[in-house]
Amino acid sequence: MATAMAQPAQESREQWNHQAGFILAAIGSAVGLGNIWRFPGVAYSSGSGAFLIPYLIALLTAGIPILFLDYAIGHRFRAAPPLAFRRMAKWAEPLGWFQTGLLFVIGIYYAAVIAWAMSYFVFSFDLRWGDDPATFFVSEYLQVGDPVVSTTPVWGVLIPMALVWILMLVVLLLGVANGIGKLNMIFIPLLVVIFTALVIRALFLPGALDGLDAFFTPDWAALADPNVWIAAYAQIFFSLSIAFGIMITYASYQRRKANMTSSGLVVAFANSSFELLAGIGVFATLGFMAHQANTQVSELEGLTGPILSFVTFPKVIAEMPGGNIFGMLFFASLVLAGVTSLISIMQGVSASVQEKFSIDRIKAGLIVSILMGAVSLFLFSTTSGLIALDTVDMWSNNIGIVLSAIVMSILTIWIMRRGRELRIHLNAVSTFKVGPWWTVLVGILGPVVLGFMLVQRVITLITEGYEGYPGWYIGVFGWGTIAFVFIVSVVFTLIPWRRKEFSDAQFNAWPPVKENRS
Template identity: 35%
Template sequence: MVNQTQWNSRIAFLLSMIGSAVGLGNIWRYSYVVYTNGGGTFFIPYLIAILIMGIPFIVLEYGIGFRHKDSFSNILKGINPKLEYMSWALVLIMYLVLIYYLVIVGWDLVYLGSSFNFNWGSDPALYFVKNVGGSSNLSNMANFIIPTTISMLIVWILVWYISHKDLNEGIGTASKILIPMLFGIMAFIIIFALTLPGASIGIKALLNPDWPMLLDIDIWLAAFSQIIFSLSMGSTISLTFASYLPEGSKLTDNVFIVIFANCAFEVCTAFGIFSILGYMSYTSGTPLVELVNEGTGLVFVVFPMIFNIMGPIGRIIAPLLFIAILFAGITSSVAIFEPMINSTVHKLNWSRRKTVTIWSIVGCILSLLFTTGISCYLVGIVDGLITDFCILLLIAIQCILFTWFYDIEGLIPILNENNKAKVGKSWVFVLKYILPIFLFIMWGIGVYNLLLNADNFELTIYGIITVVILIVSYIFTNIIEERH
């Protein structure tokens, strides 16, 4: 039996959990989602999504991890040996997320280096295509984008260095350093952005309510998707980190702290981002609607354009923004890596150092596939599969397994002990009935849109990934643990 390590302080656990939640999506995705889904109106379904999905499910993950002090694969195997296969499928899917997520962090590292001299020039869009993300032209897939490749290797080394250490020396220490710095940098950027001329233009555009949209299912789907994406629901990160908690730890209280910190960060960041967009609109005369982009378009094209016209202060804000994105990316990456580390250690009885080193080498090699001339295009394809198909389905299945085939009510006294926030029958009801139904509806819509818009190349990638995950899951499920 593997000796289960433990957090040496509550603050280490909380900051690590906040670090897992606060990632790239909080900085570049949330504001776009709010703006395109009813503005201020969006906060109503967003709050409801937190209350009926985010909090209940994360509490469930905390409770199960804390109760069993074991890996996700072993927990499902304990419920029914046949379920171990599904657990490895989920762990492998999250490992796949890590493989392309670190490429995106690598893009940011390229921009961090470029931000000191504004190497992106007067055409940031062209710079991104040539030096960072490439294009959708499949003829370029045989060529590596050297800056992205080098940056990806550096990021993988950083993640290996943090993850191969003991839990508290590695993830715990990194989170204690990086999370306060991340919040401090973003606070400075947000406060500065609010003082820019034209900031009010952006904020008004962000918050402008569109009340009829509350009757549109798309705004509700967007809110629930954002919570899933933002809190890394169903990824078993929360379950894994909670399994390291010592006896007597607070559980539900910690859930509220982590979710509040995550949501406060992304809401405040949205104000900062739209203040900067408002400044750009005010100074250039460009309609704000033409500046709003999701993800890479916003951070790697629009923002460099804004920094170009900001004058000397842009030379300060630009590196700070890309440093903040780097910190958010690194803390989320080590968290995404942890379920694979924990499951492998428990399955094969390997040392943490050996496990992290082997999986880092394998991951680094696979990440090379995402650093070619179709880097951004390929990342988008795989991310679409993971987001719209895999994660939603697996969260719904987990809801069913842990409420219908597991003693979920036995978790209630464990969760309520030492906590001010209590759970009861209504918590079980939400997880057992309401959440699975909503998740399957979202999954059905996501799969329909995914297949409707996919071309032959994308369908081929979907097929390859599915087959590989199924085969590797079968292999790991049937490996007999090494005996020492």
Template identity: 35%
Template sequence: MAEKREVWGSRRGFIFAAVGAAIGLGNLWRFPFQAYRNGGGAFFLPYIVALFTCAIPLMILEYTYGRKVRGGSTKAFKLLGKKYEWIGWLQVMVPIIVMMFYSTIISISVIFMVWSLGHAFGIINWMSDPGKIMGMIVGGGAGPFDFAAGISKYLLGFVIIVWVGNWWIVKNGVSKGIERASKIFTPLLMVMMIAFMINSIRLNGATLGLNELFTPDFNKILNPSIWVAAYAQVFFSTTLAVGVMIAYGSYLGEDWDIVNSAFITVFSNASFDIIAGITVFSTLGYLVHNMGVDFNSFGSGAGIAFIAFPIAVSTITTNTFLQGIIGFLFFFCLFIAGLSSSISMLESFSAAALDKFDIKRERLVGIISIVGFLGSACFATYAGFNYILDIVDAHVGQYIIATLGLIETILVSYIYGIEKIRVDANEHSDFKVGKIFNFLLKYLTPAMLGITVITNLIGGFKKLVELNTTDKVAFMGQIVFGWGTILLMVIFATIFFKKQWKSSKEEG
């Protein structure tokens, strides 16, 4: 007899888990710099439109369909037609790949937490020059194939802590593991980020940064690329189309309010985007004002969190102990943001595999964690962290996720029936969605995702052609590590797809 599917212990626990899954380290720099580059305050109009026309409808769809099928992505797509199960496996390949490099970034938060405590007790004084420490941790290299450059013992050592955390939480299941951890992590993360935002606003020069972020450039509002960027930001930051929200939806109670839950999840994530934007640019404004540097001096990626913020923390107070404690809290905050996302990624694949294969959760999660750690070890090399990580991240994010979202929306809307989704979602929801929901998911959302996919493919092809004539090493890096990763995902998705289901009942 099939084992009864676990359900969330409470709606609050589910919301915290879903919000924690959506909020991650990427919010801290991706949204602020997307807004900064795409019209400042003018970016918020397409961003808000994308929330209502893409993120919320898709979140409702994934929660509702996940609850209906009581399974992960593979089971969800298999019920649309046996051949579509393969799409579900490709979806859950995404979080596995992302976890491998994401865990190395999270591990830097753990390293900086330890360094901050060392700073507090006078063991190491590093906050005024974090670039030197960052260089020691991540090293360098001549390119993506320069494995002779070595491996970072810091990244390799501390990434073990991240994977142990992932393994421990997810192996304990939904209510005892993920929900229990999320009830602590998610509210703590929000409180801490609000506190850092309030502190950043009071810094001298904060208004310089806020003006850079929020001053609207309405000349850009009619540029189609701004709208594509807004839809891409909303789509990627809400963890849609990678099996996470379908898996989380599969553990929902039958009479739970799906529509409100979707709104809360999406708006909580959007709020964190804005809080992060205010915090980042207030801090950058302070650094520009006091150090005479440019807004782009710290880059637009991990440099913001791991280089700019320690400098900012060191100037909040001259008390070394307080500097260290504030730094510890900030990097603990980043660690929580990363871990809450990574456990959802691990659960995405676990839920899909547990549906199909006769294996205990504890054993499955253990196997995935070991394989994941080995993958993270590759990214802990200097070539891996400094070059391959960006290549893999760009290819998975730009070409796979949006494409899977497009396919998912079309298949569920036209094969299962979008009206069925709407009726099921409304059944126990206080706030009902109308026929506009059907229009969005049948026409507008696929159109916007289709434009995003085509735009990314054209841009990627142009880049490849340019690199082939200007930089052969970079070109081969894109082919081997970018498209090579996609090929591996396709191969493993096919292998799992061809395996037999655990019982004839499941097969039928």
């Protein structure tokens, strides 16, 4: 009976058309805005060239192992996070909804940044930001006010945001293969071509070599600083889209005999390669900026985050020959990277809703897109949007995702004792085999390093606050974000599944562990 009920659901599940579709979609999710504006600054402030050593170690000991964990869960249990964890153990369903709640929160503000990039792509035609990009970005474009809950719309943000959500809706309605797969087949190669052209142009700017020298010259003393190692693990962790449901969902659409670990290696190293390319392009450009100002790269400000993209780069673009073209390439890259990441977030939420309420893909896509779009426009297209975005981003990434990873690793390896089963599953379907070392990295090293990161961040946020924002504001948009995700995890777990046989029957995962010992 159990087999008969579980098997049709497995066979009717959407699938990627081919391995390349899955790999490009996973790369599209991993390669996002943070690769371009976060990695270069983190590397430079953490030992420059020497940072590549802890970065590579973090990739091999935490990034790839946890990526494999996501792949194994999604591929073996054939579902988005809530149902995948429920199939492992009924009581584990809340973790899946916690991850889905994080996807919801991250998606609603991620769309705003894509909208900014779309606007700046248009602004590049006439360099509309003028001689003072900082004032233009904060005061004229975003019209930033005090940290309050504003309902005053900023039309220059609202309109492109609405276009972003319309695009997300269309892609979701087209499905995994015809929508997400084809989008990434076009956008990822296009992103690589455009960004490579941008980097090549940057390398020929006066002062570019000084920028590269600043980026690659190693500060070996930095390797003795524990914070540098924590920064490396944090960068790998945040850039690979792991531990908050995306890769579980994407892996669940892979064919039964798909090569999972080899795909994971391609995705991980492609992501890191793009980060390195971004570092080269960014610092070649910053070298030009320092050259124009007759100063050193170390004296420049705004080397990371939105300030790098929407203040520092526009300043450089305004001063360089052919700045219009350079600006168009740069902001087109941000749009492409953002869209491919946002659609992966949307699919994670949509698939979870589709499975829980047993509705079709189109209805789930409509509900999720409209709901997320409405909340996104209400919170982040107003005069308080930038401050709200900054706060929600800090807590969702540095508290929510890290907590999710710790809990997932501990529950999977130590509480549910699924480590051996998942390792055997990966080895049964993949050419690159993982040994017992994988269980150690996922079950011990990962939680220890991430636990230290989490405790350190929580103490800092409690004792020092954040960016001087009022306590009530941090409570609402910071800690309130985490509270919201917890509430989502409880409420949606308590809602009965529409198809009891779909969620409660013994799921017959393939291949059986006893037949595939390794």
